[in-house]
Amino acid sequence: MSVDAKQAPAEPTPLVRMRGISVEFPGVKALQEVDFRLFPGEVHALMGENGAGKSTLIKALTGVYTPAAGVTTLDGREVSFSGPAEAQAAGISTVYQEVNLCPNLTVAENILLGREPRRFGAVDGRATRARAAELLADMGLHIDPGSVLAEHPIAVQQLVAIARAVAVDAKVLILDEPTSSLDQDEVAELFRIMRHLRDRGVAILFVSHFLEQVYEISDRMTVLRNGRLVGEHRTSELSRLDLVSLMIGRELGALAEVERLAGQAGEEASTVPVLEARGVGRKGSVAPFDLRINRGEVVGLAGLLGSGRTELARLLFGADRPDSGQVTVDGRALHLRGPRAAIAAGIAFCSEDRKGEGVVADLSIRDNLILAMQAANGWARPIPRRVKDQLVEKWIKALDIRPANPDALVGKLSGGNQQKVLLARWLVTEPKLLILDEPTRGIDIGAKTQIQKLVAELAQEGMAVVYISAELEEVVRLSHRVVVMKDRAKVAELDQNATVDDIMRLIAHVDERPEAVAA
Amino acid sequence: MTTSATPVKGKSPLALPGRRSVPGRVVPVIATFVLFVLLFGVGTARYDGFLSGQVVANLFIDNAFLIVLAVGMTFVIVTGGIDLSVGAVVALSTMVAAAGLQAGLPAPLVVLLVLAMGSTLGLLMGLVIHYFEIQPFIVTLAGMFLARGLCFVVGVESISIKDPTFRTFATAAIPLSGTVSITWSVVIALAIVAVAVWVLHRTRFGRTAYAVGGNENSAMLMGLPVARVKVGVYVISGLCSAIAGLLFSLYMLSGYGLHAVGMELDAIAAVVIGGTLLSGGAGYVLGSLLGVLVLGVIQTLISFQGTLSSWWTKIAIGTLLLLFIVMQRVFMRRQP
Known part of the structure; x- marks a missing residue:
């Protein structure tokens, strides 16, 4: 039942077939x-x-884990690899999210390292480049x-990694989130x-969090949930909505809810500015810009x-010091000497690098939240245990952090839940302005929706939010105004009626006449 | 930011015009060469007889052992490691050679013994560094103390070398032209430079060393023999230290536990001034050779000057080292 379309007559034999695969870690059935068939x-x-x-x-x-049960066959032969190197030798190459x-x-060396053509025992540089x-x-x-x-952008580096992967005559190419740092082109x-x-x-x-991309490129998909197979489908036969409900296992009216909330908040958005920036900029970072963010x-x-x-965002938070312009918060001029000044003025900044700059992975959810609380409260005034527990419980519940165990180590949580803990850490300080840099990157659909919903709710309660995301749909869905950035300068400010197309046109800066192509 | 098209788009061949003429990686080496020429120019302008073939030849004669040390060190630093033990291994090599010859062992056997000892020490340090994942700094620091201590187990006094083979090798002059001559040490050192250039720049072993220095984890995931290369560079450095020790014992004609104190730092300085990045992944053997020559020319300048203490060499080296490290940093920042 789980594998449908099983006996379609003209189907070729699978190259890879995995049957009854179980992987267990201490205490977890992963x-x-x-x-799975490929x-x-x-x-x-x-x-x-x-x-x-x-x-x-x-x-x-690829042999990194040894299954507790199950059989894997490649080309009809049973295989069991000791590691990625052995899998690669058998024709299974993997390209990871990080390059x-x-x-x-050089590019040539990276593609052929370890397999360079040689002459008289020496690497033949010319032949390597030619190959x-x-x-x-x-x-x-x-x-x-x-x-x-290193001279090439990450995208090209990723393609070079793929060139290396196929240079071994790979029969199977595994691409694990290859698009997370790429732009549309x-x-x-x-x-x-x-x-x-x-x-x-x-x-x-192909593994990706971007549904659009999956629908554009894939022929077939296998859906997993909680370590179990939910189904294998032809992409053309599975609607997006069905896919999402397969993935999360529940119907999803939540996105519509987000939009409704965002709309409501829009009506209520005041014209009282929380933060105003005039001519703020920094050489080599961002050209001077004006920006006004209102309450709610x-x-x-x-x-x-x-x-x-x-x-x-880093300029607004004082993480980088602006070298021109002025910032006022609540009508008072603010000297952005550093993040401490910004925090004191009620600005919070959730960095896109949540592991490096956000949560403390080795502490529990409770400790992470309390760190922020205590910092806001001043070190000299201890918070009673009862109050702490109540607050921690409240935020875990409000943000639906899972597991809902205050003593779970943050490092062991999934990306989405770490992001929620990071958010909660800032929210307990009750900021006036919340800057979110890529809060939904690399996290699953369910958590994404929850976070967007939370942002809409916070705005409704009067918080001002700066929302940064590479996913334009998210930005458009949530924002009352959209600031479009290009080449390190603010190029436009659009109102609530902006569409994804508008933004894309601005970013791509499409000329009306067809592009003159230099031969 | 710049308007140049990203190399992905379109099918037009993207030649990156002008990029290939001077690859950025060579710039530090060229800078070192220019510095060498400049220093030499200063000497020529100020002192009579500075610009002579023999002054150049002496640069090589007086620094042959340092050239060999710097070559070995280049391998280690290219992988992102460091070897602090080389100076002490030089001392130990002089000591073992002198004691062996004094005991009447034949010269070829003594040479083999010293080479085997140096390589083995390097091998042991490399194994500990790789398999126990301990910082090279600490492991080779321990190796330094060990080798220095072993010198005094062999003997606390300086032992002079009277072996005829060693003495012939040490004193024989190979005439290059009418007035200029070099020693066998120079020939050996230059031969080692040539072999090292070939190994580091032209073999898979060498290219893997650069890969390990660039990103060890990637190198491993790319299926490269990381362990072999990481241990291998310390064996090479140990072997080079032993060879340098033999050259040094030719130079001094004695073995002594207090020889070559701090020479590891001279070697590191030469490698860095030669344009090799301490963080690994970039550098040239010829750069290190130039680095040694720069140090040598400073020493020569100070001896020509006559009144300055030789310690001024250290001040000049310190200043240069700082300058080059800062230059590297600035250079790296400018890169995308």
């Missing part, structure tokens, strides 16, 4: 009797929320193989290459990676 010449999306078992399944396939290459070496150029051209990528990898380029490889018969396993208003910051959206 995977329970999961079946056919040559298809792009297969592995779907599920965080903690559903996607990465566990990949790691079971695992050496930035100090790399061949492989790159094969993928339709025209970059100089002799250039240093770059994703299109990646997809072009994926299709190209698929047409040559490579089986591609959500201001979205849209722009590509590197457009200056994070830098702008």
Whole structure:
């Protein structure tokens, strides 16, 4: 029942077949009797929320984990790998979310390191570059193989990693969240290459949090939930709504709820400014900009990676010191000497790097929340245990942090729940202005929705919010005004009626006449 | 920010014009070369007889052992490690060589013994560094104390070398032209430079060393033999220290536990001035050679000057080192 479309007559035999795979960790059943098949010449999306078992399944396939039960066959032969190197030798290559290459070496070396053509025992530099150029051209990528990898944007580095992966004549290519740091053009380029490889018969396993991308590229999908298989479907036969409800296991009216809430808050958004910035800028970071954020208003910051959206937020928070302009909070001039001054003025900043700059992974949820509370309250005035417990319980409940155990270590929580703890940490200080930088990156749909809903509710209660996200739909859905950033400058400010298309046009800066292409 | 198209888009061949003419990685080496020429120019302008073939030849003669040490150190630093034991291993090598010869062992056997000892010490340190995941700084610091201490187990006094083979090698002059001659030490040192250039820049072992220095975790995930290379560079450094120790015993014609005190720091300084990044992943053997020559030319300048104490060399080296580290940092910042 779990695997439908099983006996379609013309189906070829699967390249990879995993049957009854179970993976157990002490106290956790990460995977329970999961079946999975991967056919040559298809792009297969592995779907599920965080903690559903996607990465566990990949790691079971590539030999990082040894399954407690189950059989894996490759090309009909039973296999069991001792690690990624052995899996790679058998034709299963993996490209990870972070680019695992050496930035100090050339593109050619990165592609062929360990397999370079040799002459008289020495690496033949010219032949290496030629072979790399061949492989790159094969993928339709025209970059100089002799250039240093670090000179290229992350997207190109990711493509180089893929070139390396297929250089071993990979039969199976696993792409684990390859698009999380790419912009739209770059994703299109990646997809072009994926299709190209698929047409040559490579089986591609694709993991992504972006539904649109999954629907654009995949032929088939396997959905996991809580370590169990929920179904395998052809992408064309499964609607988005059905997919989402398969993934979360409940109907989802929540997004509509978010929109309703955001709309309400919009009507109530006041014209009392919480923060006003005039001509604030910093050389080499963001060009001087004006910005006004009102009480109960959500201001979205849209722009590509590197457009200056994070830098702008850091200026407002004093994490980087502006070298021009003036900021007033509640009508009083504020000297942004550093984050402490900003916090004292009631500004909170949730960094996009939640592991590095946000939560303390080795402390419990309770301790993380109390840290912030205590800081807000002053060290000299201890908070009674009873009050602490009440507050912690309140926030765990309000944000639906799971597990709802105050003593759970934050480092062990899923990304979405860590993000909620980080949010809660700031919320207990009751800020006037909350700056959220990519609060929904890399977290699952359920948590994403909850966080958006929370933002809408906070605005309704009168908090001013700056909302930064690469996902334009989110920005448009939540914001009353959208500030569009491009090339480290504010290029436009749109009102509530802005659409994703409007923003994209501004970012892409499409000229009306067709682009003159230099030959 | 710049308007140049990102290399992904379109099918037009993207040649990155002008990029290849001077690869950014070579800039520090060129800077060192320019510095060397400048210093030499200063000497030529101020002192008669500075610009002579023999002054250049002497640079090599007086620093042959340091060249070999710096070559070994380059391997280690390229992988992102450090080897503090080299100076002490040089001392131990002189001591073992002198004591062995004094005991009547034949010279070739003594040479083999010293080389084996140096490599083994390097191997042990490399194994500890890699398999116990301990910082190279600490492990080689321990190695330094061990080797220095072992010197005095062999003997507390300086032992002079009277072996005829060693003496011939030490004093034989190889004439290059009418007035200029070099020693066998220079030939050996330059041969080692040549071999090292080949190994580090042209073999898989060498390229893997750069990969490990660039990102060890990536190198491992790329299926490269990280363990072999990481241990290997310490063996190479140990071997180079032993060779440098033999050259040093030719230079001093004695073995002594207090030889080469602090020489590991000279070697590190030369490597850094030669443009190798202490964080690993970038650097050239020829850069390190130039680094040694820069140190040598400063020493020569100070001896030509005549009135300054030789300790001024240290002040000059310190200043230069700081300058180069800052330059590297500025240079790295400018890169995307």
